[in-house]
Amino acid sequence: MAEFEPKIIVFACNWCTYAAADLAGTSRVQYPPNAYIVRMMCSGMINPSYVLRAFEDGADGVIVSGCHYTDCHYIDGPVKCDAMFAKLKRLVHILGLEDERLKREMISTSEGTVFARVVREFVSELKRLGPSPFSSLRNSRKEKAVA
């Protein structure tokens, strides 16, 4: 059987983390192709339902990432993101997902290598954890539907 390849959704703010991911590209820093960026204007606009939907649909891990506290294009988006994230973390726990599957990061425009490292480390961590309990549930549901 092929090695398990986790799927990761990264909610990235347009000004910092999205730009950091671009910088990783222009600097040709290599990382595994498991992460998919969904571009947001600000980490403060990330609605908890986006993250829950990602897990429901089969994400093995989710990263919520924006600017550092002092860099925010919209003054204090990261603070608002933190408040949302704390609640989300509890929800995800109640739902029975391992805490490690949801990550909060702050990656600035100049931190291309940090972005690559975060993805690289998250991929190996998720490989250790195995597929998300939700995605296996979803797959068995799919199979039943086909049968």
Add this chain to the structure above:
Amino acid sequence: MDEPRIGVFVCHCGINIAAYVNVPELVEYAKGLPNVVHAERNLFTCSEEGISAIKRGIKEYNLNRVLVASCTPRTHEPLFRAACEDAGLNKYLFEFVNIRDQCSWVHMREPERATEKAKDLVRMGVAKARLLEPLEEIEVKVAPSALVIGGGVVGMEAALNLARQGFDIHLVEKEPELGGTLRSVYKLFPTNQEATKLIKLFVEQIEKHPKIKTYLSSKVKEVTGFIGNFDVNLDGKGGASKFNVGTIVVATGADKLKPVGQYGYGKMSNVITQLELEERMKKGEPLGQNVVMVNCVGARIPERTYCSRICCMTAIKNASLIKESNPEARVWILHRDLMTYGVDFEKYQRRAMEMGVRFIRYSLESPPEVVGDGKVERIKVYHELWGKDIELPCDMLVLTTPLIAGEDNQDISKMLKVSLDEFGFFLEAHLKLRPVEFAMDGIYICGSARWPTDVAEGISQAFAAASKAAGPLRLGYVKPEAINAWIDEDKCSGCGICELLCPFQAIELQPRDDRRVSHVSEVVCKGCGTCSAACPSGAIIMHHFTNEQILAQIEALFS
């Protein structure tokens, strides 16, 4: 809105994408996605040929959505949006899929998986594109005036340039006189012109220009607003001032590093920095017969990895000036690498060598050592070519130190909502494509505030920043992005959470019939979307980033 008809344009970017992602396969894949009626590939979608392919596609296939899969929206979205507009398609019906910076360039060793990821990304993009809606931009008037922060030669040049174009300029300098860093410099390389004469030339023009108002011993205290309409509050010796400007130029320069504790600086009387040397030369003070200079003190070290660029030439200039005034003096420059780029600088260094300035290379691992009691008497250095330690007699040790980020940068960055780099210098929007602009609209950067620059470079940047800053002023209006929040008044319960959270005070509760509902000012709203994420009634729609659009992207990845 009619049934979506999506056109997908996949860019090879020469070999930058096509060498790692199978582009023909990706195009075939895109053709099978829902609502995609046309898909093609271009060698460079951003070339004239690629742009006409988009315009032709829109006409020929009656497209009402366009998706380009290529480099990154951060550099090329405006170009493709403009192509859509030219072909009569609302520019917000364009979607960008990043398959270069975030795919081909970072998965170069796994072309098959990179191709699969690119397909996933295009599928996600198509899912969002199906739900895009046309948006209209409003026009905002621009005040025909600008604020220039920093009264060094770079700031003065920017101010003069803008004033000559007919705009009212407010020039703010924190020191009691204009001139900036150059006030402590003796002569300028490569012409050996006296710095004070250059400053005088600028100050005279500034003083007699009717369009420039100068504020000395003043600091910008608060800036609110947006491009076209910044409200500025100053704190100064002459009291507080308040004015309104359309654009802002940051020319705050840099600070000088004091190398306390290094090579006896601060403890031994004959250890000084290059700038202190210049002060002495200006006054004609004696320097002694033997002068040793050490370059890269505090620069290009693990804690401060950058090269300060101007220091090699500063050392060579000062060494040459010493030899000029006293040919019998012996001058050594101990350096790591020597940055004397270009025609004039290389010639200048050769001249210094011919005059008898001696250059000795040292490495970071074995830096020069100071020998002496109470004052420097000799300098011990490992001579790489001779392969042994040598000792140089030393009456004066001059340390060449880097420029460092200005101490006010943190405050200014917060006030203007612009970014700093890892060393605390200001960070431009794009190194190559937008080198004198900030990501924040209407604010521009030039000179050593961005990174250490010499006078000629700083002045070129001042011209560039001034012409960029003049653009919106001359046009008289700007059209801010229509990516902003919209309130569904029927759903709004008037709880006021959004009003509380909005970082720009763009939301206000207003009376409607017998209740109160939120109202968003389109001009002030910057489109961060915080309000929409927090609204308990789901009454706020973030244009271009609606819940439906984002959830569709997520769903598409796993479908």
